[in-house]
Amino acid sequence: MSRLTRRQALGAVAGAAAGLAVAGAAPGLPASDASAAPHTADASAAPAPPAAFDEVYKGRRIQGGPKHGGGHHDHHGGGYTVRVDGKELHVMRNADGTWISVVNHYETFATPRAVARAAVVELQGAALVPLDLS
Numbered sequence: 001m002s003r004l005t006r007r008q009a010l011g012a013v014a015g016a017a018a019g020l021a022v023a024g025a026a027p028g029l030p031a032s033d034a035s036a037a038p039h040t041a042d043a044s045a046a047p048a049p050p051a052a053f054d055e056v057y058k059g060r061r062i063q064g065g066p067k068h069g070g071g072h073h074d075h076h077g078g079g080y081t082v083r084v085d086g087k088e089l090h091v092m093r094n095a096d097g098t099w100i101s102v103v104n105h106y107e108t109f110a111t112p113r114a115v116a117r118a119a120v121v122e123l124q125g126a127a128l129v130p131l132d133l134s
Helices: 006-023 112-123
Strands: 053-057 060-066 080-084 087-089 091-093 099-101
Touching (some): 080 091, 080 112, 087 112, 099 112
Antiparallel strands (some): 053 060, 080 087
16 A cells, blocks of 8 residues: 655645646635736835844844945845944845845745844854955
């Protein structure tokens, strides 16, 4: 008798979720009407800028706040800067509002503070080397 493996079960769930996404419906949510009026941008729907922070986390000073002065790559971090021990940690805001950094590029975080804390953990005491994007 064949037995369902965890991998097969996860594959079936992922396939079903993908099918629902393509169909435009999610469990518990009404399906969207493609014939509805086009979505108009609403300024009030824009996410609020993240709060500034300055703290010591696991012996490292992490800071974050609005970036002052323009730069070529400001659009990645949404005009926000994060520093670990005074060195800039390059962060980027994703379209869904989550944040990533060069240290944790494949893991998303809800806030820049969470990104900075995760970077400190990942660095394991190593110094942050500034990223030269020029």
